[in-house]
Amino acid sequence: MPELPEVETTRRGIAPWLDGAVIERIVVRDPRLRWPVADDVHRAEGQRVTRLARRAKYLLVSVDGGALMLHLGMSGSVRVLTTSAEPGRHDHVDIVTDRATLRFNDPRRFGSLHWVDEPLDAHALLRDLGPEPLGPDFDGDHLWRLSRGARRSVKTFIMDGKVVVGVGNIYASEALYMAGIHPTRHAGRVSRARYDGLAAAIRDVLGRAIEAGGTTLRDFSSAQGTPGYFAQDLLVYDREGQACFQCGDAIRRRVIGQRASYYCPRCQR
Known part of the structure; x- marks a missing residue:
């Protein structure tokens, strides 16, 4: 199961391809993840990424007016594709930017993708979380x-x-x-x-x-x-x-x- 270091490793790996990039489209092949992927994730399309962050095990892709919130679940991973490749059986979501395609693969489907248009800290999945272990509030x-x-x-x-x-x-x-x-x-x-x-x-x-x-x-x-x-x-x-x-x-x-x-x-x- 991906834990904090694995999620942070993923964030660092995709950052050069996502920071400042324009999200051209989001392809949802199968919305049946831990929670069904809602249509509102498409609100990120056409917008430039202003910030890529991590909170706990969530990846937060911020654009004007909201953010995409991705959780890798028990077996999820994100791949960076710079050339076209046919999706595999468990490649459920593509985030296509003007630089590359980020492909989310999740065999067990315990991951999730949400659109968040409220303050991130107020979201039900984030508001009760404790401090980051590598941050100043933890000792x-x-x-x-x-x-x-x-x-x-x-x-x-x-x-x-x-x-x-x-x-x-x-x-x-x-x-x-x-x-x-x-x-x-x-x-x-x-x-x-x-x-x-x-x-x-x-x-x-x-x-x-x-x-x-x-x-x-x-x-x-x-x-x-x-x-x-x-x-x-x-x-x-x-x-x-x-x-x-x-x-x-x-x-x-x-x-x-x-x-x-x-x-x-x-x-x-």
Whole structure:
């Protein structure tokens, strides 16, 4: 599933082809995504892109009077085409500009495309989101304040988009390992100092993943079709039974909140 680094990698990849470009037409071959693609997406046609941004896992393509909001879902990707190519079975939407065609492919159809003509932060899918983990509003104090009295696991807590956006399953496991915090520990029982370390670990692991182009485990590749390489740097995720890089004990796997979690029983408390 594309997480924040994968979406940011996509944004960076399509930016040279989209920033300042004119959207000539939008071709919707199959509107049956997570939510049906509405006809109002065509309001972007004929308009110049004024800004390409990311909020959480949403790509925001702003034009005068509104924006297209794209979510990659569980298996979605965007390709940049500079020559014509026949669409494949899962190529559901093309955004055709005066520079190139951006083709949205989504085999599982959990992605979405919306037209937003209200202030973006007021949209129902964005208004309740927490801060960006790489932004100025996110730190250990933020996590500590929201966690007071919380009895859910700290892993579930940091994966809550209302707490902080974009900390998906892979990066949550990695950050908790780096911070030495057991994933099942109650969020309300983590100290202020340890949350400082966890916030720093989240920033570090996401930043490094972005620079590596994301993590390719099954479906993800960049806008140019190249894979992400952060999988080569994973410390615990998907390493069940292998030796911990710090202490040598075997990495364990446990299901927490219906997601596979990986941790070292000795290094994480």
